[in-house]
Amino acid sequence: MKKWKAVLFLVLTLVILSACSKGPQPEERFQKYVSLWNDQNFSGMYDYLSSDAKKSITEQEFKERYQQIYESIETENLSISYEKPEEQEERKDEKEASLPFSLKMDTLAGPVAFDHRASLVKEETDDGDNWFISWNPSMIFPQLKEGDAVRISEDKPVRGSILDKNGKGLAINAVVPEIQAVPEKLGSDPEASKEAAAKLLNLTVEDIDKKLSASWVKPDMSVPVAKVDPSETELVKKVTSLPGFQKADVSSRYYPLGENAAHLTGYIGNISGEELQELKGKGYTSTSQLGKAGLEEVYEDDLRGQTGFRIYTDPSNETIAERPAEDGKDITVTIDSALQTVLYNQLKGDSGTAAAVHPLTGETLALVSSPAYNPNSFVFGMSGAAYQALTEQTGNPLSAKFNKTFSPGSVFKPLTAAAGLKAGTLNPAEVKTITGLTWKKGPEWGNYSVTRVTDAYSAVDLKRALVSSDNIYFAQAALEMGADAFKDGAAAFGLGERFEFDFPTADSSVAESDLAAKDVLLADSGYGQGEVLMSPVHIAASYTAFVNNGSMIMPYLEKKDDAAPEIWKEGILTPEQSSLILNHLISVVDDPSGTGHEPVVPGLKLAGKTGTAELKMAKGEIGQENGWFVAVNTDQPKLLIAMMIEDVKDRGGSHYVVPKVKQAFSAYLK
Structure with missing residues (x-):
């Protein structure tokens, strides 16, 4: 009986020694790295990088780069898969390994999926040899080269119109006159020109100065001041007769019935930070406009369409993902403009x-x-004073x-x-x-x-x-x-x-x-x-x-x-x-x-x-x-x-x- 136990002990010892003799394997190390990646534990991932990789990027830079890219492209459903082979290669004397992996994710520009290979190197540590990831930017996206940044461009859709029962516009996209100011052409008395324009446009001089003092403005540039109702032809003539003020035709949302249907149509406006947070994941960006009141708000989901996005590398300009814009849907309501x-x-x-x-x-x-x-x-x-007057007016x-x-x-x-x-x-x-x-x-x-x-x-x-x-x-x-x-x-x-x-x-x-x-x-x-x-x-x-x-x-x-x-x-x-x-x-x-x-x-x-x-x-x-x-x-x-x-x-x-x-x-x- 004792002899049999001794033989069994010897066999087990040989098995253990045999396993230990293999040492750390790249497949096991990469499997752990992939697990951390799926959890988006970027600090943990950094610990697995090779010494050369760590020389090119700090832990903070590594963590921030992944986070910024994934957040900016609105990454969801991230899934990195690596299938560890049942029988691992004998790598006793090898110093390098190449292992395949697949990545899938959903982004604001649509799904991204690719197959890639990770390079691993064996390095000496205080605890003996181990395997580390020879990381480079292509592991984020294959198109990403050293020195590249990930950029996003928008392709804005055309907002749908709101039409009455007879096809007449209640809220449409139209070409309207825009009053612009050129700082260096405001004449010998710029303040007088601005004051006269402000009075005609129901603005204040402060409103105009705020636009002219924007960081991007140069003396010879045309600076948008205010759009004007297309029916206000005389107003346009008066303002553009002033030194430094000119007209340009621009595209804009327009409400033909004006105040006759104000509460019915509502209006659109720039998205606020709070709204952007509430609508996260729905394709809105900091430059989006959305319905703020009335039918513009009621039918927002149909009217706005879908913004198109392209995710690309800069400066190499390679496309990572792209989704074209889808224009909004026109909405026809039962309203009769004449009766309104x-x-x-x-x-x-x-x-x-x-x-x-x-x-x-x-x-x-x-x-x-x-x-x-x-x-x-x-x-x-609208000037702040004009808005304030509306809030204080009797009848709300x-x-x-x-x-x-x-x-x-x-x-x-x-x-x-x-x-x-x-x-x-x-x-x-x-x-x-x-x-x-x-x-x-x-x-x-x-x-x-x-x-x-x-x-x-x-x-x-x-x-x-x-x-x-x-x-x-x-x-x-x-x-x-x-x-x-x-x-x-x-x-x-x-x-x-x-x-x-x-x-x-x-x-x-x-x-x-x-x-x-x-x-x-x-x-x-x-x-x-x-x-x-x-x-x-x-x-x-x-x-x-x-x-x-x-x-x-x-x-x-x-x-x-x-x-x-x-x-x-x-x-x-x-x-x-x-x-x-x-x-x-x-x-x-x-x-x-x-x-x-x-x-x-x-x-x-x-x-x-x-x-x-x-x-x-x-x-x-x-x-x-x-x-x-x-x-x-x-x-x-x-x-x-x-x-x-x-x-x-x-x-x-x-x-x-x-x-x-x-x-x-x-x-x-x-």
Whole structure:
């Protein structure tokens, strides 16, 4: 037994000695190097370099070179593979070895893949001989030679245009005049020339000096100062008549409707450092422009296209990877430029908004907000003072209103009527006796009461309540159906759920408080006050139910080949119920006592509802009044407008809005 154990010990000893006699092998050393490379552990990789390689590059340089190159080309999915052979070559007396490896990675210019060979040399160390990598730049990329740098060039795509339903430009690429200044030609009084130009261009002298003092500027160079709207031919003549100022035609983003569609189109601008970080990996660079607001932002992914990139060596100019640019996609929307302009002109000078849709198809025909700004100013160049003035202007011109929510006031009453009809608590033919201008449920309401506009009528049915916009009737209707039925009726029109519209829009809501626990809040909600909030677009969508046999259309914005309607809420009302409400809304306009009657426009057949929403922080407080008018033409319906104007208390309330909507209908239906 002892003899057998001795033999086994001898065999094992010989095996171990045999293995040890081979010493370190290049395959094993390179396999460890590849593992470090895959982990991008560049400091660890440096330890494996040969002494000659370390003489040509320091550890810090080695680490920074890899990191800078990989980061600049946005390396992802790096994979270096080396298959160690099962049987290694006997290299007892060899001093050099060449081993194959493969590298794959994704970059901003597309995938990179190559096969290469690594050279290893045997060197003496304090611990004996070992193998080290004879590193050179070609191990990063085979095209990279000693002294070369890795460069990236951009091929910018052409941004897609935004077109209206008739193919007219809302946001396009155009040739526009650019005012340039040549420092050495500013004349004997350069300050006077700059001051005159600044005044004409709505800039400051400081704005111009900042451009002229850029590090790259030389006295004889043409320095871009500001782009100008192509329609401003007289302005261009005046500026270029000044010493040192000239015109050049350049390509630019251009918004033909200007402030008429500012909040709809939005604008593009230079990418910020924060945006660049957020969009890392999506092909943006520090020189990119992107949509900052409006449709430019909504459709950014389609409009921008794909920037082309070429990764190459410099100065040897060998291509490592290349991806051509892909131009952006043109987007055609359902907006009608003519109606957009008509509605903006009606709102100009006021703070308000309007949304227009086709009541049968759901096409969004106009989205308007006032006051506005000129989106071209953001692209052409706006002074800091001009921007500051916009931020301080009453009415917040930089913010769209058509996608925000407001108290709808009495334009909500048809929805309350629909809820009551659906719940079976409202009999449209029942005549209620309502006397006086105020009413309250009982002493538990304390000093609070519901007020109506007129007490000229004491016998009030649904038709009379809508025609005269009787707050008391609808407050009582809400109380009679109860909080649950009222909320269900509002939910049937989409209040309280996500409004899935192409243009990001705030969601409408009924109440944050418990309606069942607050009779006063429920009563107020019945006539569109309380905590009810709706966006103009959602209000317009709600009224489509009255011309579509009780089904509500979802508005859409991007043009379809087939303008078929998309039903958002089917069967909110029966066809008979929706027809009943529509006929009463016709009376709101046709009846001489109706709140939407004046002014009479011959040949114009409308159904509509006025509304005045009072904004107050507490009961009994006097607040700002916003005026509403929602209307749809009834003779072959093709236009539905919801318009709201702020602060109409001393201007006739909703009666200030009615003529503007009617004028828009007249202009469009012609």
